[in-house]
Amino acid sequence: MAEDIVKVEGLKAYYQMNYFGVSREVRAVDGITMTVRKGEVYGIAGESSSGKTSFIKVLAAAIRPPLKVVEGSVKFDFKNGPIDVATATPKQIEAVRWKHLSYIMQGSMSVLNPVRRIGRTFHDFAARPMGLTGKAFEDRVIAHLARLKLPPEVLKAYPHELSGGMRQRVTIGLATVCHPEFIIADEPTTALDVVVQKEVLSLIRDIQKEMNAAVVFVTHDMSVHANVADRVGIIYAGRLVEEGPTRDMFFAPKHPYTAHLVASLPRIGDVKQRPALEGRPPNLADPPQGCRFHPRCPLAVDKCRQEVPPLEQVGPDHRTACWRWQDVKPLVNASAPSGVMA
Amino acid sequence: MTTLLDVRDVSKRFTMGGIFGRKTVDAVMDANFSLSAENPEIFTIIGESGSGKTTLARMILGLEDPSEGEILFRGKKVSRHGGRAEKLAFMSQVQPVFQNPFEAFNPLKKIERYLESTARRFLQTSDKAAIDRAMDEALQKVGLSLKEVRGRFPHEMSGGQLQRCAIARALIPNPPLLIADEPVSMVDASLRMSIVNLLKSLRDDLKVSVIYITHDLATAYYISNRLIIMQRGRIVEMGDARTVLDNPQHPYSKLLKASVLSTDDAGDGKLATDPGMVKAAGDLVGQAGELVAKPDGREVRVYG
Numbered sequence: 001m002a003e004d005i006v007k008v009e010g011l012k013a014y015y016q017m018n019y020f021g022v023s024r025e026v027r028a029v030d031g032i033t034m035t036v037r038k039g040e041v042y043g044i045a046g047e048s049s050s051g052k053t054s055f056i057k058v059l060a061a062a063i064r065p066p067l068k069v070v071e072g073s074v075k076f077d078f079k080n081g082p083i084d085v086a087t088a089t090p091k092q093i094e095a096v097r098w099k100h101l102s103y104i105m106q107g108s109m110s111v112l113n114p115v116r117r118i119g120r121t122f123h124d125f126a127a128r129p130m131g132l133t134g135k136a137f138e139d140r141v142i143a144h145l146a147r148l149k150l151p152p153e154v155l156k157a158y159p160h161e162l163s164g165g166m167r168q169r170v171t172i173g174l175a176t177v178c179h180p181e182f183i184i185a186d187e188p189t190t191a192l193d194v195v196v197q198k199e200v201l202s203l204i205r206d207i208q209k210e211m212n213a214a215v216v217f218v219t220h221d222m223s224v225h226a227n228v229a230d231r232v233g234i235i236y237a238g239r240l241v242e243e244g245p246t247r248d249m250f251f252a253p254k255h256p257y258t259a260h261l262v263a264s265l266p267r268i269g270d271v272k273q274r275p276a277l278e279g280r281p282p283n284l285a286d287p288p289q290g291c292r293f294h295p296r297c298p299l300a301v302d303k304c305r306q307e308v309p310p311l312e313q314v315g316p317d318h319r320t321a322c323w324r325w326q327d328v329k330p331l332v333n334a335s336a337p338s339g340v341m342a
Numbered sequence: 343m344t345t346l347l348d349v350r351d352v353s354k355r356f357t358m359g360g361i362f363g364r365k366t367v368d369a370v371m372d373a374n375f376s377l378s379a380e381n382p383e384i385f386t387i388i389g390e391s392g393s394g395k396t397t398l399a400r401m402i403l404g405l406e407d408p409s410e411g412e413i414l415f416r417g418k419k420v421s422r423h424g425g426r427a428e429k430l431a432f433m434s435q436v437q438p439v440f441q442n443p444f445e446a447f448n449p450l451k452k453i454e455r456y457l458e459s460t461a462r463r464f465l466q467t468s469d470k471a472a473i474d475r476a477m478d479e480a481l482q483k484v485g486l487s488l489k490e491v492r493g494r495f496p497h498e499m500s501g502g503q504l505q506r507c508a509i510a511r512a513l514i515p516n517p518p519l520l521i522a523d524e525p526v527s528m529v530d531a532s533l534r535m536s537i538v539n540l541l542k543s544l545r546d547d548l549k550v551s552v553i554y555i556t557h558d559l560a561t562a563y564y565i566s567n568r569l570i571i572m573q574r575g576r577i578v579e580m581g582d583a584r585t586v587l588d589n590p591q592h593p594y595s596k597l598l599k600a601s602v603l604s605t606d607d608a609g610d611g612k613l614a615t616d617p618g619m620v621k622a623a624g625d626l627v628g629q630a631g632e633l634v635a636k637p638d639g640r641e642v643r644v645y646g
Contacts, residue, residue, distance in 0.1 A: 047500075195390055268588075
């Protein structure tokens with residue numbers, strides 16, 4: 001088994017605000033323990049306001065008030081030495097950022113500076129970590145763009161002159177030009193249409209394989225995880241509720257929330273009414289007692305309302321946090337043929 | 343049979359640039375379809391970004407004028423021009439639902455304000471009780487109630503709930519036609535189905551026709567009656583949703599279907615798209631061709 005690139009232990013990161021004597025605490029990340037191995041794609045799924053963005057903010061070492069790491073550690077094992085980003089000084093973080101730890105951001109239109117040519121943006125991001133200037137830098141960037149099937153002319157273009165798919169490839173290029181060991185991809189394909197989405201996904205996958213980088217892939221779209229991730233972790237209300245190899249997560253989920261996420265995926269060929277999960281994610285400023293999923297859970301019993309289930313091992317590489325994981329059944333027949341006429 | 347909406351040979355051409363170096367872009371070319379007033383249906387427009395689906399929707403909403411052809415709503419021409427009263431009457435019949443509910447609502451105002459202003463406008467009354475009743479009725483239709491919504495700001499709701507509120511707002515004047523422009527692409531996967539099921543129940547229970555614009559083939563298959571597939575402004579395939587999606591015939595439709603991420607082989611990491619398919623579809627861009635009816639009722643664009 002490959003070594004770990006990052007080890008997250010008991011991470012708690014809260015938004016702490018204190019205005020006019022009233023303090024408010026939002027427990028966005030509440031005790032997450034997980035690891036990402038070298039060279040794998042780890043998918044993180046969760047709905048909005050589940051704390052997944054706060055979690056990757058900590059992973060990306062972008063911890064700024066009011067977000068504060070209250071407990072736990074995030075230990076990276078990079079080639080230039082280990083670092084715990086939860087406690088590292090800005091200088092130490094500067095030394096790994098972009099060169100070892102990089103970030104593919106959501107919404108390529110707002111990431112790229114609209115009044116700067118792409119070439120300048122590359123310079124802003126990557127020139128310092130790479131330690132190159134002038135012609136040498138430009139040659140490296142052009143060589144890298146060629147790998148992403150982008151012509152060198154894009155360096156002279158402004159972001160609005162490129163199509164959505166091209167812009168997204170530029171942001172992937174930005175994030176990978178320094179050959180980082182760890183890449184966080186935050187919903188990189190959400191705004192793209194199906195054809196381009198597939199192209200961009202296979203590009204991320206190829207470049208990840210080529211550089212043997214670890215990728216944490218965040219999206220709420222389970223069908224993307226099915227095709228990209230090696231392992232998937234599900235975050236619900238600030239906690240990791242299930243994690244396992246992609247195949248098991250889809251065909252033998254052990255948490256009712258995962259089972260629901262997988263079952264709610266519509267596919268071509270079915271006409272039956274799909275169940276929709278009622279209710280809404282809990283307010284993280286005032287989360288429910290016990291298992292945080294219990295108000296929406298079809299299997300909830302009294303124990304779920306009082307005690308927090310631990311994340312326990314239920315199979316090879318498969319962990320879940322549910323008191324009743326034995327009773328969780330996959331809601332769809334995985335081998336259901338697609339293309340059946342009604 | 344009376345027609346609700348009739349789109350006749352509609353084209354839209356945008357001009358870009360100034361006096362020098364003027365360029366024209368054909369956003370929509372020769373679109374033709376109609377919706378019947380008696381049988382409410384979900385009519386889906388599928389296409390990639392830049393295929394002209396949003397432009398088409400904007401023309402139906404009367405926000406853009408077609409360059410050629412005309413759009414008739416209940417026999418009357420849809421136009422950007424015209425009197426205020428006439429426009430208001432048209433707006434009460436055709437209502438939009440937008441893609442991102444977080445952008446549709448003003449974050450600084452309570453949700454009910456947006457609903458209230460719509461109700462005040464279309465009911466043309468300032469009677470508080472009547473407005474409240476209209477708001478509550480509309481919210482009931484989407485599975486919410488005024489009591490739940492009152493006093494809350496957009497950030498206090500989940501994306502799915504907010505999108506429901508946006509749909510409720512559109513339902514206040516009881517329109518026979520809703521135009522939903524990618525209503526689920528910004529909503530979480532777990533809540534997506536609740537919106538899609540809602541559109542379905544609007545059609546079945548309230549007899550509202552919906553023009554559903556999307557690039558998600560799976561939900562399109564799930565709810566729509568008929569669909570059109572657009573490629574760079576041209577309709578390339580049109581017909582019964584299930585007939586078309588089960589067995590697409592145009593190269594571009596085939597490419598779309600092949601690009602849908604499947605979960606059947608989860609974890610295998612299969613992502614490659616057949617390059618031949620992409621090329622076959624790409625080569626047809628810019629060629630006129632013509633729509634030809636097939637025996638199973640669909641129309642496919644063929645090239646001579």
